[in-house]
Amino acid sequence: MTARQIITAAAAFAAITPCAAQAQMTMPMPSMNVSSVDRAFLIKNAQGSVSDLAHGEAGTERASTNELRQFAIQIVEDHSRLNMQLYQLAQKKGLALPVVMEDKDRDELQSLVQKQGTDFDRAFLQAEVRINTEDVRDGDKELSVTQDPDVRAVVQQYRDTESLMLSRAQTFLSRMERK
Numbered sequence: 001m002t003a004r005q006i007i008t009a010a011a012a013f014a015a016i017t018p019c020a021a022q023a024q025m026t027m028p029m030p031s032m033n034v035s036s037v038d039r040a041f042l043i044k045n046a047q048g049s050v051s052d053l054a055h056g057e058a059g060t061e062r063a064s065t066n067e068l069r070q071f072a073i074q075i076v077e078d079h080s081r082l083n084m085q086l087y088q089l090a091q092k093k094g095l096a097l098p099v100v101m102e103d104k105d106r107d108e109l110q111s112l113v114q115k116q117g118t119d120f121d122r123a124f125l126q127a128e129v130r131i132n133t134e135d136v137r138d139g140d141k142e143l144s145v146t147q148d149p150d151v152r153a154v155v156q157q158y159r160d161t162e163s164l165m166l167s168r169a170q171t172f173l174s175r176m177e178r179k
Contacts, residue, residue, distance in 0.1 A: 029069050036091045041142045042090060045158065046097035048135070050082045051105035062120045065130045071168060075128075077162050082154075089154050099128065118176070125173040132166035135159070 034042070041112050056079060059072025090097045101109075108127070139159030146152050 034095060034148065034151070035146070038142070038148055039095060040084065041138065041146075041155070042095060042151070043097060044138070046083075046086060046090070046099070047091060047102055048105070048131075049079060049086065050101040051109065052079045052097060052131065053083070054101060054105075054109055055112070055124075055131070058109060059124050062116070063124065064121050067123050068121055068124070068172060071172065072124075074168075075165060080163070082158055082161060085157065087152050089150055092150065116134050122173070122176060125169050125176065128169035129166065129173060130161045132169060135162040136166055 031084070053076060056072050057077030060069055060076060063069040063072055086141065087097060112123050112127060136159060139155055139162060142155045143152065146155065
């Protein structure tokens, strides 16, 4: 994936989340409705969202099997749905969330898309396992501290979806390593 494709993926993400683009253009408002812990979690989650979508998109284009491509499509669909919920929550709470990929994520994605065939598949799945393990851990931590029912509902959906993605990625990777 070229830098142009990465930027295009980020732009596409912003286009499918109009409230995110609108929130990005406004000044972040210190919200009395959201704790600092919840705010930090939502910002971190939003920063990973663009990366997750671009990562999934790379899988739809470069995976060497139809089954893995279908998994990547599911990643894109699930994250698109979850991200819409995240940005709607942010708008409701008066938070501006980022809509650009972090440099470290862009570098990792650039490295990933240089791979082909089973090398790509293995690297893609290893990254999915790592990303989803972190996301499940972060979701569990946030669920243990948030008192906001709106935040809890969105975080629970994220955590449950990430847990399913983690399980699927682990299964794919295990099958690949047995071959």
